[in-house]
Amino acid sequence: MLCDEDVETFWRNGVVCLRGVLPAEWTERLAVAVEEVIEARDGTDLSAMASQIDSGGGKVLRDAPVPGAPRGRFFGGTDHWRRHQAFRDFALASPLPRLVAGLLRSRRVTLYEDSLLVKEPGTPERTAFHQDMAYFHVTGDQVCTTWCPLDQVSVETGAVQYVRGSHLWTTEFRPNFFVSTDAIPGTEGEPVPDVAAEPDRYDIVSFESGPGDVVVHHARTIHGAAGNASATRRRRAISVRYCGDDARFHRRPGAPLKPWQEHAREGDPLGSEDSPVAFAGA
């Protein structure tokens, strides 16, 4: 399913689109689970969070309202694999971990987290450009995110945009509030450049993709997305994030901690029940 060129593209550009690598049985089962999660409101209304940031005087990124469309919402959630069997199976038993092992050139792959990212039609909130590593309490070069669309996605509906080659930059960036360029207080590093404000300065790439395709980016690759400017088409996606052989626990001050990370020690290897092994090669 993976060829040498995919692996080389991933390491050269910091992102690669793998076409048709997830059988429909996986994406269809996940789509049912996603509706259950949305119905149960098991996550965060990021549009509501954006309004709170507005009220506090922060800078939220929004596109213009979509004519003729009701205002859509950006709904997100994290670590559904802990609560929902379909998410757990998707992260641990689908073709994803093996693909990741190949791309990361890693013998072993552990699960870091999953994130649900749904932009309903007419969602104005953009995803601010950011670097995943700034949120991850890990260090290492073999760390990545797999972005798995459940709908046909274009730039118009919020396909993720990646700054090609930015995984090679040596600057450490601060995490932001995802719908805002404002950095999370207490975090370390430089602010992420405002890529959306000056797109011509950057080598930006994005992919039209659909169910079965997976876009994999390196954890240091800068990326963001527009809102969903379609009046009718949803943009449902799940990101599953994985670590390879060289990843170790590394606390990043100010970045949100998961309960198990409060007790982890600097340099600990991953692979406990909180970061389960998803693939182990020979």
Ligand SMILES: O=C(O)CCC(=O)C(=O)O
């Ligand atoms: O889906 C989005 O809008 C952003 C995705 C993202 O930033 C991620 O999965 O790391």
